[in-house]
Amino acid sequence: MNETRQGTPGHGDAVLRAEGLSRLFRAGSRTLTVLDGVSLSVQAGESLAITGASGAGKSTLLYLLGGLDTPSSGRVLFRGAEIGALSAARRARFRARSLGFVFQSYHLLPEMNVLENCMLPDLALERPDPARARERAAELLERVGLQDRMDHRPAELSGGERQRAAVARALINEPDILMADEPTGNLDSGAGRRVLDLLLQLAEERNRTLLLVTHDPAVAAYCGRKRVLKDGVLEG
Numbered sequence: 001m002n003e004t005r006q007g008t009p010g011h012g013d014a015v016l017r018a019e020g021l022s023r024l025f026r027a028g029s030r031t032l033t034v035l036d037g038v039s040l041s042v043q044a045g046e047s048l049a050i051t052g053a054s055g056a057g058k059s060t061l062l063y064l065l066g067g068l069d070t071p072s073s074g075r076v077l078f079r080g081a082e083i084g085a086l087s088a089a090r091r092a093r094f095r096a097r098s099l100g101f102v103f104q105s106y107h108l109l110p111e112m113n114v115l116e117n118c119m120l121p122d123l124a125l126e127r128p129d130p131a132r133a134r135e136r137a138a139e140l141l142e143r144v145g146l147q148d149r150m151d152h153r154p155a156e157l158s159g160g161e162r163q164r165a166a167v168a169r170a171l172i173n174e175p176d177i178l179m180a181d182e183p184t185g186n187l188d189s190g191a192g193r194r195v196l197d198l199l200l201q202l203a204e205e206r207n208r209t210l211l212l213v214t215h216d217p218a219v220a221a222y223c224g225r226k227r228v229l230k231d232g233v234l235e236g
């Protein structure tokens with residue numbers, strides 16, 4: 001009903017594949033079915049926007065795809081390996097090495113400055129390289145226009161500046177897949193376009209995958225492909 005097949009089922013060259021994802025939440029005696037058998041497949045170098053109304057389940061789906069939440073049924077495969085079946089250590093390694101995640105509420109650490117926040121994912125690697133991370137963080141912060149804010153703490157930034165810092169941080173480990181939850185929600189159209197351009201440039205230049213969720217059709221139009229989440233299933 002809502003499957004996009006690319007490559008042969010089971011492997012092909014999909015970098016990420018979701019099969020029959022459902023997510024139910026219990027609220028008292030009621031059960032809320034937010035996702036109801038969602039399947040999708042994304043390739044290296046591809047950009048995909050998942051769009052839909054507020055409350056449609058976009059963030060819920062992105063969390064499942066990033067292994068940050070567990071589906072009620074169905075599975076997510078990264079390069080053919082089921083994320084849910086990985087040991088905790090291997091799942092942590094997948095997140096640190098292969099996935100960059102821009103959260104809707106940024107999740108910047110308040111006691112660290114922007115540069116330190118941006119360097120943080122380097123610490124989760126098996127072999128951290130702080131000198132290289134510092135250099136790359138400075139480079140990325142410059143690309144998102146925060147070169148003059150590196151020693152500021154998140155509380156000293158505007159909402160849009162925090163969002164750009166979160167984008168830079170998600171890119172620090174050069175992830176295979178970049179997932180972004182409303183990456184331009186707090187940016188004016190000029191700054192939003194620059195961030196989108198940067199995300200797409202990185203995906204294209206380095207054959208990385210960009211997966212973003214947004215309620216904004218204009219943002220979705222930037223991506224190579226778009227799917228609409230409605231009533232728990234993916235259309236289009």
Ligand SMILES: Nc1ncnc2c1ncn2[C@@H]1O[C@H](COP(=O)(O)OP(=O)(O)OP(=O)(O)O)[C@@H](O)[C@H]1O
Nearest residue numbers: 025026032034053054055056057058059060061215
């Ligand atoms: N932990 C939870 N417990 C109960 N219900 C939840 C939980 N998380 C999400 N929901 C519900 O699931 C639905 C989808 O939420 P989700 O945040 O995924 O939507 P969204 O499409 O990202 O919305 P928005 O565009 O407003 O951010 C909502 O109705 C929400 O109330």
